[in-house]
Amino acid sequence: MKHGTAHPRWQRTRTGALRLGMTALAVGLASGCDIPAARADDPSSVHPPLTPTRDVQVDYNVQPDGVPEPKAVRTWFAYNGGLMRIDSPQGMGETILNRMSRQVTIIINPQKVYSQLDARYGIRNPFLLDLSMTFSRKGSSTVAGVPCTQWDVTTDQGSATACVTDDGVVLQEIGVDGDGLKGRLEATKVVYAPIPDSMFQPPEGYRKIDPPPPPGTPPARKDADKKGG
Numbered sequence: 157m158k159h160g161t162a163h164p165r166w167q168r169t170r171t172g173a174l175r176l177g178m179t180a181l182a183v184g185l186a187s188g189c190d191i192p193a194a195r196a197d198d199p200s201s202v203h204p205p206l207t208p209t210r211d212v213q214v215d216y217n218v219q220p221d222g223v224p225e226p227k228a229v230r231t232w233f234a235y236n237g238g239l240m241r242i243d244s245p246q247g248m249g250e251t252i253l254n255r256m257s258r259q260v261t262i263i264i265n266p267q268k269v270y271s272q273l274d275a276r277y278g279i280r281n282p283f284l285l286d287l288s289m290t291f292s293r294k295g296s297s298t299v300a301g302v303p304c305t306q307w308d309v310t311t312d313q314g315s316a317t318a319c320v321t322d323d324g325v326v327l328q329e330i331g332v333d334g335d336g337l338k339g340r341l342e343a344t345k346v347v348y349a350p351i352p353d354s355m356f357q358p359p360e361g362y363r364k365i366d367p368p369p370p371p372g373t374p375p376a377r378k379d380a381d382k383k384g385g
Contacts, residue, residue, distance in 0.1 A: 203291040205324030207237025215345040221338035271367040299327035
């Protein structure tokens with residue numbers, strides 16, 4: 157599911173950085189659009205909080221279907237979900253999502269470089285929910301020592317279950333995401349505390365590089381061709 161899909165997958169960006177692509181979790185951000193508000197008098201508007209409402213750090217185990225061992229992923233949410241950071245396993249890189257400016261920063265630690273992209277390029281956020289999904293409340297549970305509400309979540313590609321806190325933190329998702337992929341994520345540690353703005357900036361000394369072109373962009377012509385041969 158987008159923004160709350162129960163299945164993660166690992167992809168490489170064209171710059172070589174690993175990123176988590178649980179693509180059904182971020183329709184609003186992936187399109188570069190704000191998440192629409194639900195009408196209180198509309199029965200279909202019943203849903204869990206769509207973003208964390210306070211600063212929180214969450215450690216997850218993320219396991220695509222068929223992968224023998226889960227991967228440990230650390231995330232930070234700040235400014236009522238307006239800022240988010242996702243750290244890839246083994247410290248290879250980070251992805252920073254700024255929903256306020258609609259900008260995505262991809263940091264590649266081995267090369268000490270970073271790129272900044274417009275959100276419309278399709279960098280997606282795996283740990284949030286959105287109103288493209290249909291929700292049905294199931295009951296209550298506890299994950300990583302934190303109470304949460306269980307929801308059935310349905311998209312065009314399938315269904316999943318998600319356990320979400322009253323302040324909008326997705327603690328667990330199991331099922332099929334918006335791309336029809338299966339998997340699960342589960343929080344192992346949740347820490348509520350103020351997060352400094354520096355966590356959402358590239359490290360000092362890192363070099364900015366041009367982002368990869370959007371999908372479908374024709375290759376650049378050679379200099380000789382640009383000069384008319």
